[in-house]
Amino acid sequence: MRTCAAPPFDTAFAAQVGAAASGGVDGATARHPSDTRWRPHDLLRLRRLPSYDGEPDWVRPAFAHAPFAVVRRASAAPGFIAVGMRGNGRAQRYGTWAQADDIEAVIAPEDLLGASSQLDMERLALPAFALLYSVRDEAQSLRAFSWGPTGSAGFELATGTPTVTATSDLDLLIRTAQKLSRERAAQLLSELESFARHAGIRVDVQLETPSGGIALAEWAAGKARVMVRHAQGPRLVSDPWAVPPPQA
Structure with a gap:
């Protein structure tokens, strides 16, 4: 079974549009398209x-x-957005395409930090939600950032559809427009993992950088190059904040 629908547009044209909007690619980094009405992980x-x-x-x-x-991260022609659908369980994931004219609302991960009121006490007691609100209220290292939940916790908070289970990890997105030092990344990861151990689950943190998404754990580990997830595909970079100047 296909895991993604075929693009309903000329992919070569979409790639050209994406490259132009991203300021070009130097083999290492690229900017995100200038349209910020929706970004990866927005619902x-x-x-x-x-x-x-x-x-x-x-x-x-x-x-x-x-x-x-x-x-989701994928090049799209004007008027189209690459999106992911989720059903019941990890096996039900599907990439497809929405049209901009059909969007009624955009919910960013950081918009969901105050959305616990729709959850009953039984749902709030699930480890993923308990961990989310613990780090929201107590994690000192997060207070300098714009951040929020993604994955099953973010989906449930946005839609009201029960998707978190007792064994669900907590997925977080942290926006880092400015360079995050390796030392500070390690401190941030250590604090979040300490909260996660207390909750008995894993926390998976992605940093949103000018080049795309990178795993906090990879950057904190001091690797010479890290994997960046970008609309034009994954790539290894040494500095996700080193964005090349726009090309003519």
């Missing part, structure tokens, strides 16, 4: 979701129950 509430050949049977019922999709 989109959609008026409708186009259907494409090869779509799994679970996608339509899942969308009818929760008409949301998460923005």
